[in-house]
Amino acid sequence: MVLSMERWIGKVAVVTGASSGIGAAIAKQLVENGLLVVGVARRVERIEDLAKTLGDKKGKLLAYKADLSNREEIKLLFDWTSDNAGPVAILINNAGIHTRTTIVDGDVEAWKKTIDVNLMATCVASREAISVMRKNNIDGHVININSILGHGIWNSPNMDIYPATKYAVTAFTETLRFELVNLKSKIKVSSVSPGVVDTEIFENMDRSEFENIKKRMLNPEDIADGVVYALSTPPHVLVKEVIIKPVGEPY
Ligand SMILES: NC(=O)c1ccc[n+]([C@@H]2O[C@H](COP(=O)([O-])OP(=O)(O)OC[C@H]3O[C@@H](n4cnc5c(N)ncnc54)[C@H](OP(=O)(O)O)[C@@H]3O)[C@@H](O)[C@H]2O)c1
Numbered sequence: 001m002v003l004s005m006e007r008w009i010g011k012v013a014v015v016t017g018a019s020s021g022i023g024a025a026i027a028k029q030l031v032e033n034g035l036l037v038v039g040v041a042r043r044v045e046r047i048e049d050l051a052k053t054l055g056d057k058k059g060k061l062l063a064y065k066a067d068l069s070n071r072e073e074i075k076l077l078f079d080w081t082s083d084n085a086g087p088v089a090i091l092i093n094n095a096g097i098h099t100r101t102t103i104v105d106g107d108v109e110a111w112k113k114t115i116d117v118n119l120m121a122t123c124v125a126s127r128e129a130i131s132v133m134r135k136n137n138i139d140g141h142v143i144n145i146n147s148i149l150g151h152g153i154w155n156s157p158n159m160d161i162y163p164a165t166k167y168a169v170t171a172f173t174e175t176l177r178f179e180l181v182n183l184k185s186k187i188k189v190s191s192v193s194p195g196v197v198d199t200e201i202f203e204n205m206d207r208s209e210f211e212n213i214k215k216r217m218l219n220p221e222d223i224a225d226g227v228v229y230a231l232s233t234p235p236h237v238l239v240k241e242v243i244i245k246p247v248g249e250p251y
Contacts, residue, residue, distance in 0.1 A: 003232035009034035009058070012086045014077070016068055016125060017095030018061075019046040021199030022145060025220035026092055026227050027061055033228065034058035038081050038088075040066050041095065068095050068121035069113060078128040087136040091129035092227060093122040094145040096165075098201055100158035111161040118165035123172060130180075130187060139186035139235060143227055144173050146193040148243060154251045157209065166193075177240070188238050190230045194223045195245035216246045 013030050017023035018039030027039045027047070031054045039047040039061055047063035054061050062085060066073040081088055096118045099110040126142050133140040150166030153159065173191040180187050198217040202210055222244060230239040 005033040011089040013090035015092040016040045019043040022220045023094040025224040029224040031059040069116035089140040091142045098162045101160045141188040146191040192242045
């Protein structure tokens with residue numbers, strides 16, 4: 001199998017959650033590979049700053065402000081992308097939150113927000129992107145940034161609703177794949193599932209638990225490498241799932 005990003009040069013990618021961590025690293029690598037990337041987040045000024053550092057690369061990063069917990073804003077994002085960049089060929093559903101409440105006495109509003117960003121935004125953005133791809137005959141690729149918590153759960157405080165959203169992303173990815181199979185579509189859908197990655201998602205975590213996991217962590221770039229690997233496969237090859245763990249991760 002020959003791996004190459006050649007066929008994506010000049011094509012449009014939407015990366016959600018591009019203001020931080022894994023999303024910023026993916027946006028950067030796609031720009032380096034010659035794509036026109038629309039980076040999406042609420043803190044849009046961070047994406048504008050990242051874009052300034054990528055001026056000498058093959059591709060380009062455009063910053064777009066949206067709150068992905070709002071379905072209307074997701075629809076507007078894809079309209080704006082079509083008008084200002086071109087039809088989307090790659091969607092990276094990366095935006096995610098972990099509010100670290102509990103289930104037994106947790107904050108229901110925090111659960112709802114987590115479901116809206118981690119699951120609903122992934123579903124709605126996929127629907128919008130696939131609609132654009134099909135209208136424009138683009139054999140594109142949707143990649144969902146999932147988690148090892150979408151495949152197994154360990155006993156740790158404040159897991160709350162987060163693993164449930166990631167298990168749902170696993171199920172959503174597979175169900176969408178079957179829908180595309182039934183449509184005889186060549187659009188690919190993949191899940192990329194990281195272990196623990198050193199990002200701001202751990203900012204509101206209990207310090208003692210954090211110190212414990214800090215010893216073994218991946219870098220956001222490791223996950224971006226996994227995304228580029230899945231995208232680099234020839235059109236007839238689907239990498240359905242990429243699980244990336246730090247060596248020695250005990251979970
Ligand atoms: N770090 C890990 O150990 C790890 C492990 C497995 C999976 N993951 C997954 O990887 C993905 C990226 O997480 P990360 O670790 O890189 O965390 P992060 O550094 O906290 O980044 C989260 C990103 O999501 C965006 N976001 C959150 N809520 C949003 C909203 N309502 N609208 C638009 N954007 C929103 C944030 O942007 P704004 O705040 O600027 O809007 C930010 O860019 C998530 O899906 C996470 O579940 C992370």
